[in-house]
Amino acid sequence: MAGLTVRHRRTVALDAVDLDFGTGVHGLLGPNGAGKTSLIRVLATVAAPTAGRLTLLGHDVSAHRGRTEVRRRLGYLPQEFGYYPGFTVREFVAYVAWLKEMPAAGVPDAVQYAVERVGLADRADAKVRTLSGGMVRRVGIAQAIVNEPELLLLDEPTAGLDPEQRVEFRALLREIGETATVIVSTHLVEDVAAACTRVTVVESGRVAWRGTTRELSALGPEAGDGDDGTGGEGSAIERGYTAALRAHRAASATAAGTR
Numbered sequence: 001m002a003g004l005t006v007r008h009r010r011t012v013a014l015d016a017v018d019l020d021f022g023t024g025v026h027g028l029l030g031p032n033g034a035g036k037t038s039l040i041r042v043l044a045t046v047a048a049p050t051a052g053r054l055t056l057l058g059h060d061v062s063a064h065r066g067r068t069e070v071r072r073r074l075g076y077l078p079q080e081f082g083y084y085p086g087f088t089v090r091e092f093v094a095y096v097a098w099l100k101e102m103p104a105a106g107v108p109d110a111v112q113y114a115v116e117r118v119g120l121a122d123r124a125d126a127k128v129r130t131l132s133g134g135m136v137r138r139v140g141i142a143q144a145i146v147n148e149p150e151l152l153l154l155d156e157p158t159a160g161l162d163p164e165q166r167v168e169f170r171a172l173l174r175e176i177g178e179t180a181t182v183i184v185s186t187h188l189v190e191d192v193a194a195a196c197t198r199v200t201v202v203e204s205g206r207v208a209w210r211g212t213t214r215e216l217s218a219l220g221p222e223a224g225d226g227d228d229g230t231g232g233e234g235s236a237i238e239r240g241y242t243a244a245l246r247a248h249r250a251a252s253a254t255a256a257g258t259r
């Protein structure tokens, strides 16, 4: 993507962002309101950018034909995911498979596999309305992966999952990321540490930092070294994240001051 800009009335949610993502699990980290959801929605082709160029899976998505092709090959779990409470898990995931125009003959097996991968095989014939919040979240993940997407976009996917489910889910992401591009927006630094190989930190609609998870962990002060009494707390990756944000803010303030 190049010069990607998203405006909501007067708010600039994404400010001329240039990014590319290869195979693997990418974490999108940033404070509330940084622009993560705006970016994921554009990548999922549910929102059009205000300006800029976006190519997904080799297709220009400003063209109708490109968008249709890409939608078949992507999976998307929105932050607030809408479902039909009267459908069973199997029916709902099959419905999404149908929306993605998967060949009908392969749908039952694909649904079964997706449901198994999220650990819901024993509830596959239960109505979604009877499930707990964490289980509904897993239905959301199942519908996102039913077509074995080449591009998987997940907006705050671990919200509502208990610690054990989180661990299983991160393992699933790593497995999918071996062959697909997975982009996970989160404010949980531990999710990134456990599941992602690369990180993009966004703030105020701009890319504040990019690199590997390991590089982000190495960015912060050593534990206990914080010169202001806060910098040395938390895990290595939390300290790295805080350091990346501070450096970006300092650079933005300097740039604004010299304008």
Ligand SMILES: Nc1ncnc2c1ncn2[C@@H]1O[C@H](COP(=O)(O)OP(=O)(O)OP(=O)(O)O)[C@@H](O)[C@H]1O
Residues within 6 Å of the ligand: 008, 009, 011, 012, 013, 030, 031, 032, 033, 034, 035, 036, 037, 038, 039, 187
């Ligand atoms: N529909 C909208 N109308 C007006 N402003 C919006 C709309 N959606 C987002 N914004 C604004 O755009 C900016 C970026 O929001 P976005 O939801 O992309 O951030 P985020 O990083 O996903 O935040 P969070 O972690 O809180 O979900 C924020 O300032 C937000 O208030």
